Amino acid sequence: MHEAVIEAAGEKMKNLSYKLFSDLNLDDVFFDSLKADYKEFVDWFKKKAKEGARGYAFFKSNGKLDGFLFLKIEEGIVGDVEPPLPAAKHLKIGTLKINAHGTKLGERFIKKIFDHAIDANVDDIYVTAFEKHEGLINLLKRYGFVEHAKKETKNGTEMVLLRNLHELSGDVLLDFPFISLEDKDCYLLAIYPEYHTKFLPDSILNNESHDIVTDVSHTNSIHKVYISGIHRTNKMKRGDVLVIYRTSDKKGPAYYRSVATSIGVVEEVRKINSFASETAFVKYAKPYSIFTDIELKNYYATKQRSYIIRFVYNAALTKRVTRGRLMGEAGLPTAKGIRWDFLNLSNEQLRNIATMGEVNENIIID
Structure with a gap:
């Protein structure tokens, strides 16, 4: 469940907040595109709220949500993609959406993803995204993610982007943060x-x-x-x-x-x-x-x-x-x-x- 754009530098930014799902307003227009892309989004969101799950949220000065990131650790084989991801410790980017408003917010979310990956000592990071979300895909590829698989769902075909943390290319950006x-x-x-x-x-x-x-x-x-x-x-x-x-x-x-x-x-x-x-x-x-x-x-x-x-x-x-x-x-x-x-x-x-x-x-x- 992902949607993003590349962010350019600009306005001064406030901190990201690590918020409970239950503290977020599901009726915020920010979530409308996710509801449109994923038929199960509302039920999934409510389930996470009941579980006490948290994600990173960024709010505009008017209190409206402008960016959201949810991460989860998965162990073993990821079998719902083709080809499957082998047995390992994975960090899944469960949700990533960022609105465009002239900031480096996308970069900050990427940094936070890697912070968690290194801290948890995972083997790789992966995310699924529809091809139409070119901003998100290009942002992730800039920091070493590659197209690895496809995922077929009732919502359509998603691309699976993977960053293997045990492989280095020798490039400053593709290997970040190593x-x-x-x-x-x-x-x-x-x-x-x-x-x-x-x-x-x-x-x-x-x-x-x-x-x-x-x-x-x-x-x-x-x-x-x-x-x-x-x-x-x-x-x-x-x-x-x-x-x-x-x-x-x-x-x-x-x-x-x-x-x-x-x-x-x-x-x-x-x-x-x-x-x-x-x-x-x-x-x-x-x-x-x-x-x-x-x-x-x-x-x-x-x-x-x-x-x-x-x-x-x-x-x-x-x-x-x-x-x-x-x-x-x-x-x-x-x-x-x-x-x-x-x-x-x-x-x-x-x-x-x-x-x-x-x-x-x-x-x-x-």
């Missing part, structure tokens, strides 16, 4: 607090773990664009791995206040003068940038920050790792005079940081 270290370089990239806050709210920069269902909008964005003035960042290539490091907020010694917060994979690095015009630059950077239109236009005019880093945001560290621990336990340099604005990391150092940050061990491969 990170391969084979033949990859790793780096630490420092970001000032005032910019980092736009990536991750400072309120979660602490040493508390966060529940899988908790939604933090900044961590649920898959893509990021950062503009750097560090010439050495230009050597990064697609597939290289980044540790994001928030510099000290000056509220105490950097030894305790500077922290590694997250891990990503480079999509590309471009020089700012590679864009034909200011308009082309803003169009590229704006959707996933932490900078305002005014800042972007200023950067283009002055060329003071020349390197545009686009990367995939694979994992937030659930335990922030301080500068002191990075030196003492991860083996980063302790000598005075070594700048931490952009550092080469070994694969071992990257793994150490991920372990200290309590990143799920299944995410990093090789």
